[in-house]
Amino acid sequence: MKKILILMAHPTLERSRIQSVLINEIRDLPGVQIHDLYEAYPDLDINVEYEKCILNRADVIIFQHPFYWYSAPAILKQWMDLVLEYRWAYGPGGLALSGKWCLNAISTGGSHGAYREDGHNRFPIRTLLTPFDQTAHLCKMHYLAPFVIHSVNHLRSEDIKAKAREYRLVIQMLQIGDLDLELWKSADYINPIIEQLIQP
Ligand SMILES: Cc1cc2nc3c(=O)[nH]c(=O)nc-3n(C[C@H](O)[C@H](O)[C@H](O)COP(=O)(O)O)c2cc1C
Numbered sequence: 001m002k003k004i005l006i007l008m009a010h011p012t013l014e015r016s017r018i019q020s021v022l023i024n025e026i027r028d029l030p031g032v033q034i035h036d037l038y039e040a041y042p043d044l045d046i047n048v049e050y051e052k053c054i055l056n057r058a059d060v061i062i063f064q065h066p067f068y069w070y071s072a073p074a075i076l077k078q079w080m081d082l083v084l085e086y087r088w089a090y091g092p093g094g095l096a097l098s099g100k101w102c103l104n105a106i107s108t109g110g111s112h113g114a115y116r117e118d119g120h121n122r123f124p125i126r127t128l129l130t131p132f133d134q135t136a137h138l139c140k141m142h143y144l145a146p147f148v149i150h151s152v153n154h155l156r157s158e159d160i161k162a163k164a165r166e167y168r169l170v171i172q173m174l175q176i177g178d179l180d181l182e183l184w185k186s187a188d189y190i191n192p193i194i195e196q197l198i199q200p
Contacts, residue, residue, distance in 0.1 A: 005058035025164035
């Protein structure tokens, strides 16, 4: 079974409506390590050796976070700046993350329609996530289409619970690992194609 590492980045998880439900839905899954970055490093003073150690053990790395200013909360950038070292994550001999799978699991205030070229936010989510995609690529990881929850302010609590169950299913599918990886890599979102990903 593939080992999953969730890098959770939410500066106020105690006030969260969406991300806290997602994370609670997967807490009991064996083989899933949830690493709350703001809880571990409230001063952004990241323990690089510890991070490398848990990355080494993981097969799948999930950046789970609310979408903030078309990107992630600041700690995730700090994490990338410090942990993804030359000659370790990339560059000559930098193969530590090679072959691992990587994706973002995000929630957004904006609607699906807002993230189109003719929409309010002008760019599709996958385009806005390009820095994650290319970082994963540089580190020789497989970057998979994101799990996205849109229009968070319009969701009722039962909608959020349904999305969280979908997220749990995605994590369980990643654990099993026998997936159509090429389809997942090329999609815009994982959400609408979850069922199709399972290999016949
Ligand atoms: C600082 C900040 C920046 C945000 N930036 C965006 C954004 O760029 N695009 C968007 O769709 N929503 C944006 N939002 C809305 C959040 O994505 C949304 O509130 C969050 O996903 C809800 O999850 P939570 O209940 O777990 O906090 C922003 C919210 C905050 C507080």
